[in-house]
Amino acid sequence: MIELTDIKKVFNAGRPNEFTAVEEVSLSLDSGKVTVLKGPSGSGKTTLLGIIGCMARPTSGRIHLTGPLMQGMAFAPKGAPAEVTSLPERFLTEIRRRAFGFIFQQFNLIRGITVLENVMLPAYPMGDDFKSLRERATRILKDFNLSGKLSSRIEWLSGGEAQRVAISRALINDPAVIIADEPTAHLDTKLSAEFMDIVKRLKGEGKTVIIASHDPIVFDSPIIDRVVEMRDGRISGEHIRS
Amino acid sequence: MGRLDKQRNIIDFTLSSLMRRKARNIALMLVYTLVVFVLASVMFFAQAIKKEASIILKDSPEIIVQRLVAGRQALVPEDYIEGIGKIRGVQSVAGRYWGYYFDPVAGANFTLMVTDNGPAIGKIRVGKGVLRSIRASEGDILPLKNYVGEWIVFRIDGSLSSESELVSSDLIMISENDFRKVFDMPKGHYTDLVLDVRNSRERAVIAQKIKDIYPDTRPIIRDEILRTYDSIFNWRSGILLVIMSAALLAFIIFAWDKASGLSAEEKKEIGILKAIGWETSDIIFMKFWEGAVISLSSFMAGIILAYYHVFFASSSLFEPVLKGWSVLYPDFRLTPFIDGAQVTTLFFLTVLPYTVATIVPSWRAATVDPDSVMR
Amino acid sequence: MILHPSIMALFMSSFLICLLLMYSAYYGFVILRKWDIKSGSEQQLELERRTYLISTILTYVCGFQLISLFLYMFTADILHPLFAGAMCASGALSVNSYGYPTLLLKIFNFMAAGLWLVLNYTDNRAYDYPLIRTKYRALILLTPLIIVETYLQTKYFRGLKADIITSCCSTLFTSESSTIASDLASVPSVPGKIAFYAIMALTVLSGIYLYLKGKGGYIFSAFCGLTFIVSIISVISFFSLYYYELPSHHCPFDILHGEYHYIGYPLYLCLFGGTLAGMGTGVLMPFRKTASLMETIPAIQKRLVVFSLVCLLIFTVMVTYRMATTPFILEGY
Numbered sequence: 001m002i003e004l005t006d007i008k009k010v011f012n013a014g015r016p017n018e019f020t021a022v023e024e025v026s027l028s029l030d031s032g033k034v035t036v037l038k039g040p041s042g043s044g045k046t047t048l049l050g051i052i053g054c055m056a057r058p059t060s061g062r063i064h065l066t067g068p069l070m071q072g073m074a075f076a077p078k079g080a081p082a083e084v085t086s087l088p089e090r091f092l093t094e095i096r097r098r099a100f101g102f103i104f105q106q107f108n109l110i111r112g113i114t115v116l117e118n119v120m121l122p123a124y125p126m127g128d129d130f131k132s133l134r135e136r137a138t139r140i141l142k143d144f145n146l147s148g149k150l151s152s153r154i155e156w157l158s159g160g161e162a163q164r165v166a167i168s169r170a171l172i173n174d175p176a177v178i179i180a181d182e183p184t185a186h187l188d189t190k191l192s193a194e195f196m197d198i199v200k201r202l203k204g205e206g207k208t209v210i211i212a213s214h215d216p217i218v219f220d221s222p223i224i225d226r227v228v229e230m231r232d233g234r235i236s237g238e239h240i241r242s
Numbered sequence: 243m244g245r246l247d248k249q250r251n252i253i254d255f256t257l258s259s260l261m262r263r264k265a266r267n268i269a270l271m272l273v274y275t276l277v278v279f280v281l282a283s284v285m286f287f288a289q290a291i292k293k294e295a296s297i298i299l300k301d302s303p304e305i306i307v308q309r310l311v312a313g314r315q316a317l318v319p320e321d322y323i324e325g326i327g328k329i330r331g332v333q334s335v336a337g338r339y340w341g342y343y344f345d346p347v348a349g350a351n352f353t354l355m356v357t358d359n360g361p362a363i364g365k366i367r368v369g370k371g372v373l374r375s376i377r378a379s380e381g382d383i384l385p386l387k388n389y390v391g392e393w394i395v396f397r398i399d400g401s402l403s404s405e406s407e408l409v410s411s412d413l414i415m416i417s418e419n420d421f422r423k424v425f426d427m428p429k430g431h432y433t434d435l436v437l438d439v440r441n442s443r444e445r446a447v448i449a450q451k452i453k454d455i456y457p458d459t460r461p462i463i464r465d466e467i468l469r470t471y472d473s474i475f476n477w478r479s480g481i482l483l484v485i486m487s488a489a490l491l492a493f494i495i496f497a498w499d500k501a502s503g504l505s506a507e508e509k510k511e512i513g514i515l516k517a518i519g520w521e522t523s524d525i526i527f528m529k530f531w532e533g534a535v536i537s538l539s540s541f542m543a544g545i546i547l548a549y550y551h552v553f554f555a556s557s558s559l560f561e562p563v564l565k566g567w568s569v570l571y572p573d574f575r576l577t578p579f580i581d582g583a584q585v586t587t588l589f590f591l592t593v594l595p596y597t598v599a600t601i602v603p604s605w606r607a608a609t610v611d612p613d614s615v616m617r
Numbered sequence: 618m619i620l621h622p623s624i625m626a627l628f629m630s631s632f633l634i635c636l637l638l639m640y641s642a643y644y645g646f647v648i649l650r651k652w653d654i655k656s657g658s659e660q661q662l663e664l665e666r667r668t669y670l671i672s673t674i675l676t677y678v679c680g681f682q683l684i685s686l687f688l689y690m691f692t693a694d695i696l697h698p699l700f701a702g703a704m705c706a707s708g709a710l711s712v713n714s715y716g717y718p719t720l721l722l723k724i725f726n727f728m729a730a731g732l733w734l735v736l737n738y739t740d741n742r743a744y745d746y747p748l749i750r751t752k753y754r755a756l757i758l759l760t761p762l763i764i765v766e767t768y769l770q771t772k773y774f775r776g777l778k779a780d781i782i783t784s785c786c787s788t789l790f791t792s793e794s795s796t797i798a799s800d801l802a803s804v805p806s807v808p809g810k811i812a813f814y815a816i817m818a819l820t821v822l823s824g825i826y827l828y829l830k831g832k833g834g835y836i837f838s839a840f841c842g843l844t845f846i847v848s849i850i851s852v853i854s855f856f857s858l859y860y861y862e863l864p865s866h867h868c869p870f871d872i873l874h875g876e877y878h879y880i881g882y883p884l885y886l887c888l889f890g891g892t893l894a895g896m897g898t899g900v901l902m903p904f905r906k907t908a909s910l911m912e913t914i915p916a917i918q919k920r921l922v923v924f925s926l927v928c929l930l931i932f933t934v935m936v937t938y939r940m941a942t943t944p945f946i947l948e949g950y
Contacts, residue, residue, distance in 0.1 A: 050613035055517065059657045067270075086655050090521060091744050093612075097519035102244040108514045108615050122518040126254060127248035127834060169518065183514055211937055285622050296698075321725060445699065469699050473619070473779045480620025522669050530673075581875075583623060583691035586684060590626035594681060598633050609666040 001031040001208065002052060002177070007061035009047050021047040022058070022234045029210065031067065031176065032208060034203055036219045037212040039230035045212040046181055052210060053179045054084060054096040061085070065095070067176060098124060101170030103180040107162050109169070110155045115141065116150045116188070119169045126173065133172075140168045160191050167198060177208045184215045192217045199223060252524060256531040263508070270500055271540045277493045278544025278592050279551070280486060285588065286552040288479035290579050295471045299464060301435035305445060307452060307464045317431035322456055326435065329451050331444045337432030339418060341425050343386060349376040354425070356418045363417050364555035366402035371411030384414075389426040396420070490591070494599045509610065516612040525608035533600055537593045545588065553578040584614075618775050619699065622691040628774075630685050633768040634678055641671045642760040645753035654745055668749075671756070672737055683889075686723045689770070690870050692767035701781035715773035722766040729759050730891055735897035739917055743909035751904075788929065806855045806947050813851045817933055820844045820895070824926045831915050837856035838899020841925060845892040848932065852884070855934045855947055862945040884935060891928030894921045 005086075009022040022044040029035055029052070032087075037045040050056040051063070064081035084095060109118050119137040141147060144164040149157065157165065163183075170178055184192040192215065199209055199222045211218055219227050222241075229237035260267060307326065309318045320337060327335045339356040352372055361367050363504040366384065373379060380401055385393045421427065439448055449461040504512075512525055618624075644667050653661055693706035693716070703709050710716030733755055740748035820840040827837045853869050860877050861868075872881035898918045905914050 011659075044614050047613075052615060055612040056617075057657045057662060061657075081651075085657065087744055088654075088741070088746060090523070090741065093519060093521040096612075102517060104517070104615060108510075108517065110511055110514055113258060117258075121255070121515070122520075124251035125248055125520055125524045127245060127251075129247050130251065130254075173519075281622075288622075465698075465701070470781055472699055476619055476621045477624055480625065482621070483622050483625055522666070523887060526669060526673055583688070583695055584686045587623045587626040590630045590681075590684070590688060591622070594630055594633060597677060598637065601637075601677065602670065605670040605673060609669065 001067050002027075002029040003064040004052065005064070007048070007051060007063070009044075009051060009056070010050065010059045013059070018113075021233055022051070025061075025233075025235055027052075027228065027235070029208065032198060032203070032206055033225040034205065034209040034211070034223055035226045035228060036159045036224050037210070037228050038214060038219050039236075040214060040222050042232075043230040044075050044168045044233035045230050047233075049179055049181055049210065049212050053100045053102060053177070054092045055102075057092075058085065065099075067099075091216075092186055097122060097173055101173070101175040101178045103166050103170050105182040105185050107161060107166040109165060111154050113216045114151045114153065115146065115149075115157070115165050118154065118165060119172055122169060123172050137168070137172060140171050141165075143218065144168055159187060160194065161190060163187065163195065164198075167217065175207075178202055178210070180211045180213075182213055183211060184213065184218055189217065196221050249527070252411060252517075253531050254527055256528045257535070259511075259528075260532060260535060266500075266505070267536060270497065270545075271536055272498060273493055274536065274540035274592070274596065275544045275547070277490060278541055278588065279547045280301050280489070281483065281591055282290075282548030282584075282588050283551050284479050284482045285584050286484075286548055286580065288475045288582060290552065292472050292475050293579050296468055299468055299471075301468070303463055304439055304442070304464050305437040305449060305452075306464075308460045308462065309434075309456075309458055310460050311458065315416065315434075317428070317433065318459070320430050320432060320458070322434060325455050326452055329448055329455075331439050331441060333438040333440045333450050334436050335435055337435055339421050339427065340433050341421075341427075343414070343424070345376070345386075350375045350412065352412050352414050354414045354416050354421060356421050358446040360415050360417050361399060363419055364396060365399040365417075366396045367402060367415040368398055369402045369410040369413040372414060373401060384557055386424055388424045394420070394423055400426045419527065490595065497596050498599040498603060501600040502606070504607055509607070510615065511613075512607055513610055513615040516610060517615045522608050526604060529600075529604035529608060533597060533604070537596060541589065541593055544592075545585070549578070549580065619696065619777050619779060619929065621692070621696065623695060624686060624774050625644050626690055627685060627692060627770065630681055630688075631763075631770055633747055634681055634685070635763055637678055638756075638760045638763050642757050645755050645756045648753050649750060652746075652749055654749075655688050668746075671748055672741070675730060675737065675756070678860055679727065679734055682723065682727040682730055686720075686727055687873075689723060689827060690722060690873065694870060694873075696777065699777075702713050705868045707868050708790055713773060713776040715769050715776060717770040719766060719773050722769060724889075726759070726762055726766055727889070728896070729762065730828035731893040732897055733759065735900055735917075735921070739901055739904070739914060740862070742913045742917070745909050747907045747909050748904060752779050799937075809851060814933075816840065816844055816847050817929065820929065824922050825896070827924065828919055828922045831918075832851075834898045834902040834905075834918060837922070838896050838902070841892050841895025841899075841929075844895075844929065845888065848888055851917070853937075858934075858944050859939045859945055862943060864947065880935070880939075884932060887928040887932040887935075891925045891932065897921045898925070 004025060004027040007022055007025040007027075008020065011019045011021060025044075025048060037048060039045050045122065047056070051058050054063075062081050062083055063085045066081040084092065087095075110121070114212055116134065116137055120133050123133050124174065138147070138150065141150060146164055146168070149161060149165075153198060154162065154165070180199075183195055187195065196217065199211070199221075202209055203223060210233075213219060218224070227239045227241075228235055229239075259468075282424075307318065307322070309316050309322075317547050318337065323335050323337060326332060341354050343352045343354050344350075345352060350371075352368075370386070376384060378384060378398060383395050383397050385395045387393055396416075402413055402415070427433075439445055445463050445465070449463055452459055452461045478547070515525065516522075631935065648664055648667070651660060652664055690706055693709040697703040697705055697709040700709060700712050710720060733752070736752050736755065740746055740752055807919055820837070820843075823833055823837040823840050827833050849869070852872075853867050857866060857867060857869055857872055860872050860880060870881075872884065873876065873879060874881075898921045901914050901918055904910055907914075
């Protein structure tokens with residue numbers, strides 16, 4: 001479903017601090033599977049995640065997307081994979097909103113507004129009417145046992161609750177792909193295990209999950225379908241389970 | 243109505259975000275309001291005074307004829323009246339008696355004037371400014387010293403209404419005989435002449451003819467007076483504005499600085515919004531509304547305060563500059579007057595520079611990379 | 618020079634608009650040279666970010682230009698008492714030869730900025746920025762026009778001197794400002810009205826045709842331009858007379874006054890808006906065959922046509938209503 005061909009990302013090109021984060025990465029990610037990008041910090045996992053999730057454009061290389069989402073988009077020839085590498089930001093963001101949900105290492109919830117508002121935010125630019133959006137958000141939060149916390153401030157939540165709010169936010173637009181960047185980095189063992197349970201549930205719903213992590217609880221988990229190892233911006237190995 | 247809903251959602255978020263950063267924005271809005279207030283006060287005041295002058299001058303004579311000797315105003319011989327009366331187009335000519343009287347006790351210049359239906363002999367009617375400066379009221383006496391040093395005592399039997407205070411403040415109406423007793427006005431002469439013409443388009447032509455017949459006269463057309471007043475007040479308010487341009491510039495730099503110097507928290511928030519799916523144009527739209535809310539509230543507040551200041555509190559802050567040095571200070575209420583042109587001008591002088599100063603900083607804030615929160 | 622606050626405001630706005638446009642034109646040059654949509658280099662990403670800035674700037678410029686146009690008319694109105702013989706804003710504008718050219722150029726620049734925004738909006742809907750080069754070339758062409766407008770405006774205001782009393786010399790002025798351009802005012806009214814309605818009808822018909830068949834964009838656009846000119850002449854020649862109920866008061870600016878219920882605003886705004894939208898369809902016509910725009914242009918054009926026709930019809934209804942309901946009869950004068 002997501003196909004990366006010869007992706008390269010360079011920062012500060014032409015300057016003394018030029019830095020190649022990702023190089024010669026070719027990857028094919030199938031839908032419905034859980035993939036883990038494993039590697040030490042500085043290996044380029046985070047940058048690669050951003051590129052996969054249509055957040056950043058690669059310096060060179062191509063990205064192709066296939067799936068029901070691409071139908072109806074003017075640049076997608078019928079049936080064939082759509083190349084999204086050089087799309088203007090407007091289009092890329094539209095794809096990202098619809099197809100990808102992000103969970104960040106530090107949750108990155110916005111302080112000063114309620115849990116409910118945080119969850120609804122990614123959908124604001126979609127032009128859905130407020131009421132139906134609110135209902136959707138409430139439903140998702142209910143699924144995660146957060147009905148009692150709808151109007152709470154972010155600052156008052158426990159670690160586990162914040163994690164579930166972050167996941168709810170990622171799900172508001174019902175995306176096909178969930179991307180998580182070091183999701184268990186700040187969690188204890190119990191909460192990490194809870195997180196993997198949620199991933200299992202999402203996989204059961206048919207979602208594709210891509211996780212960047214160097215936590216064994218994640219990459220040793222039985223629900224993982226594939227582990228891609230990265231080092232110094234390149235893919236250094238791959239394990240496919242079952 | 244996806245598009246409208248989208249705007250509404252974003253505006254909603256913008257307002258809540260403004261509320262969350264009250265402290266930061268209040269400082270900016272106070273300064274903004276102050277700038278608008280000062281500029282608006284100057285403009286309202288100048289505009290209202292000009293309007294006042296034009297209303298008052300509506301009743302003044304169309305043409306006034308003065309006589310100049312060696313460049314100074316001299317008395318007009320009465321036979322000029324006949325000569326001028328013969329000019330085609332002149333409806334009526336009449337002579338006027340008036341003069342300046344300096345009262346050393348009050349330290350002020352009064353204008354003594356003779357009119358039809360004037361007071362009786364021994365009586366005078368005075369303007370409110372006169373009453374204030376001699377600390378008298380109706381029924382009191384006012385002694386005037388005449389040209390040979392004798393004191394003549396007059397009784398004040400009426401005051402002049404305050405609708406025309408701007409003009410009548412220092413006026414003393416007096417009978418013709420008394421006028422001659424105070425001043426050494428020779429018979430057969432007037433201070434000046436006043437004319438009415440039949441056709442207003444002919445004023446300039448008639449004025450020229452008067453000059454042809456009597457080269458030592460100076461005909462003054464009422465419209466010229468109006469234009470002169472207009473020009474003076476334009477110039478005065480313009481100068482004030484130029485002086486305040488330094489303050490305006492400081493405000494703009496302050497605004498630009500505030501817009502550029504986003505707090506770490508704000509930067510993070512925008513980064514998060516972009517990461518979760520907001521586009522650059524959505525953020526720009528949000529920033530636009532932020533600016534609009536701040537601008538509009540400060541603009542309205544500044545104008546309302548200025549309106550109150552000028553029309554109800556007599557613009558205490560500016561009077562000395564705008565009215566000129568004047569001992570006899572009319573205490574009058576300016577007629578509230580505000581129009582689209584003034585508001586638009588104020589808008590261009592305040593909101594426009596503010597907006598321009600914030601365009602680039604807002605854009606910079608909005609174009610942060612979506613993956614910045616991940617790094 | 619007359620130091621009136623409104624004049625200072627106009628100088629400030631023209632100066633700032635010039636600055637904004639020169640800044641944008643500079644980046645326009647950079648974009649024309651270095652733009653490569655296929656590239657993922659940081660420079661290209663930076664250029665794409667920059668286009669957002671320029672779009673934002675031009676949007677503001679268009680808005681400010683419109684307000685500046687109205688402020689210019691207001692200022693001429695405010696200043697007219699200072700000039701002997703000037704009865705209203707028209708008189709003030711005729712005091713020297715820069716007054717009217719500035720006004721016309723302001724209108725033109727507003728339209729140009731608006732049309733640029735139509736191009737820009739269309740370009741942004743496509744997935745490969747097909748109009749990027751055209752857009753920025755147009756922007757570079759627009760910049761000198763704004764500079765010329767600022768220059769003309771400056772010359773106009775610097776050339777104004779109030780006819781006021783000077784202290785010791787003659788107070789008589791032989792200068793009589795020329796009155797309103799009489800050639801425009803002397804269009805005979807019956808043929809003029811027929812011409813107005815005929816051209817308006819043709820415009821509406823071609824617009825409907827464009828909407829239904831998707832063809833004839835150039836024609837519709839040309840008619841809109843023609844309608845604009847004819848309407849302005851008509852307002853000066855006869856429509857305004859119905860508002861003033863005077864056979865000789867041909868001023869197009871006084872209908873903005875409160876005593877006529879500010880009717881000038883909706884009239885002019887509808888006329889400008891309708892013309893702008895209509896000409897916008899014409900501006901898009903050359904690009905219909907571009908792959909990435911094949912669906913979007915017809916859709917955008919449809920919306921523009923509707924907006925344009927609605928505005929022009931409102932304008933027509935307003936002036937017709939006034940002519941029909943006022944007791945003033947023009948024919949026979």
